[in-house]
Amino acid sequence: MERQMICIMCPMGCNLTVKEQDGQITVTGNGCNRGVVFAKEEISCPKRIVTTSVKTKNGVKSVKTTASIPKSLIFDCVKEIEKLRLKDAKFGQIIIKNVLNTGADVVVTANE
Numbered sequence: 597m598e599r600q601m602i603c604i605m606c607p608m609g610c611n612l613t614v615k616e617q618d619g620q621i622t623v624t625g626n627g628c629n630r631g632v633v634f635a636k637e638e639i640s641c642p643k644r645i646v647t648t649s650v651k652t653k654n655g656v657k658s659v660k661t662t663a664s665i666p667k668s669l670i671f672d673c674v675k676e677i678e679k680l681r682l683k684d685a686k687f688g689q690i691i692i693k694n695v696l697n698t699g700a701d702v703v704v705t706a707n708e
């Protein structure tokens with residue numbers, strides 16, 4: 597089986613060709629080894645950083661996860677964040693520690 601994908605690990609956006617044969621995965625088109633790691637993870641357990649916003653008493657503030665989490669947990673993660681309504685939230689503040697046991701925290705990414 598052969599798949600095409602774009603590496604999102606840096607702005608170069610290399611076009612990767614990923615071949616799976618007899619349990620072996622080969623990656624070509626990568627500009628560096630991070631592309632190989634990305635492609636293998638994308639096939640076995642794709643992950644993404646989650647960016648969204650949290651409600652505060654004065655509006656909303658942007659937040660993100662401190663690490664990539666499995667794509668299958670993104671909507672559950674957003675639901676956890678939607679449950680919150682913070683009095684105040686400062687830049688860098690952790691608002692959820694170890695969200696959904698992923699090892700990633702959710703932190704505030706804006707002051708205003």
Ligand code: SF4
Pocket residue numbers: 603604605606607608609610625626627628629630631632
């Ligand atoms: S393979 Fe390397 S150079 Fe290419 S986009 Fe991924 S991280 Fe960047």
